[in-house]
Amino acid sequence: MVLAYKNADIYYTDQGKGTAIVLIHGFLENASMWNDIAPELSKRNRVITVDLLGHGNSDCLGYLHSMELFAETIKAVIKHLKIRKYILVGHSLGGYISLALAKTNPVQIKGLCLVNSTSNEDPEERKKLRTRANKMAKNNFESMVKMSISNLFHSKNLLKFKDEIEAVKKEALKTSIQGYIAANEGMKNRENTNHILLESNFKKLLIIGEKDPVLDFQTSLEEAKNTNSDFVVYPDGHMSHIENTSELIATLKKFIKSC
Template sequence: MIKSILFKNANISFSDEGKGRAVVFIHGFLENSTMWKNIIPALVANNRIITVDILGHGKSDCLGYVHSMELFAETIEAVLQHLKIRKYILVGHSLGGYISMALAKNNPLKIKGLCLLNSTSNADSEEVKIRRIRANKMAQNNFENLVKMSFSNLFSVESRTTFKDEIKLALQEALQTPIQGYIAANEGMRIRPNRNHILSENNFQKLIIVGEKDPVLDAETAKIEAKKTNSQLIILSGGHMSHIENKEELIKVLKVFLKGC
């Protein structure tokens, strides 16, 4: 059941189902909570699953023109306070992982485990920062083509054929993202800092999941990050969208991770 709260006069949409350990699923850029629809049924029997539509995505409103990771995190924390959840596990996909890192910075003692799914605690490279600036300029005039192009590039070459129908549905959801939501989130990602130390300095369970053929996040770089931050690393065979490309393997990995938190 979809619910909502007001945060600084912005509507924040979320869902809350199941009983047990609280697990917060945070979707990524150009996604919304529906991305978890094929993952949650396999986990909800033993867990309390909370999903949140982040600012400017899904059914949640925008809040200004820069959605920093800290601002995103504040909205997640507001939902958790509303639900009276004191300790929780975080699973963040891509941008959702960056938001999870901001939550971990502010609330390390509340977190039992943190999974960076196709995500990283590293900051953007200078090259990626430049690309984000260019994308935000393009979004103002050619948003649909920009989304179609960038979304397709998230999948491995093989997956673009194998999961053609699933990609089409996910793209339809992506195109519902308002331009302001796109620009505000992209700028927030551009300015986020490196947060390796948040992982290395805390004792909660840490898991990084990456795709071997991820066009966005390099698996070799993830190996270095995992070693530096004392995090477990799982490398799946697909690209950036493991919930589609490696669904069954992902569910198995998450079950083990959640049980260990």
């Protein structure tokens, strides 16, 4: 299904009945990342997935997609579907967007789960990496994308999930160069949102990868403690929906029931 928003087509799916669950994918992903998750959750819930701006089948809106702009498009879909209360599940970039949604719509949110994500802002080194990546993407986009995907997995899983990683790379290349740059700029400039987690009244859960090559494990544990958030630790990397699929499904079902 498609929704027109500010002259951009936003693609989304809507399946099942019950408590509304909005699944928000990460950078270089699209709604297909939830293909093993959404059917399980939709057995007892209404599950909505969205292709973010510049990802999958959705259009871009300029060369800077801020977390707030991403959140606006998600909110437009939610409003279009006449959903009043919902649970947010965001992977990586999707978590940053979930927090932006929570900032402006806290009373509508029943729960927020950050999957391999954080309410911390980018450290300076990562900001520099994003700037460098955007420059490199203009010259050799395919290589940049494929390298970026491989770097998200725990090293011991690169062979174990070889086929799955190739499939992720194929989907990632559906992201436009403009979408890649716009999202990176938005992530680089995003603000610290620790206070949103700390001051919220809704249920909150951090799913943390012990060997996550993107997010420091100890920093994530401290974040959970400092924001009074529940957390679950998986033994692998940044791609829990692939590296720990069954565990993630079980965790999400339990979290949804608690909200």
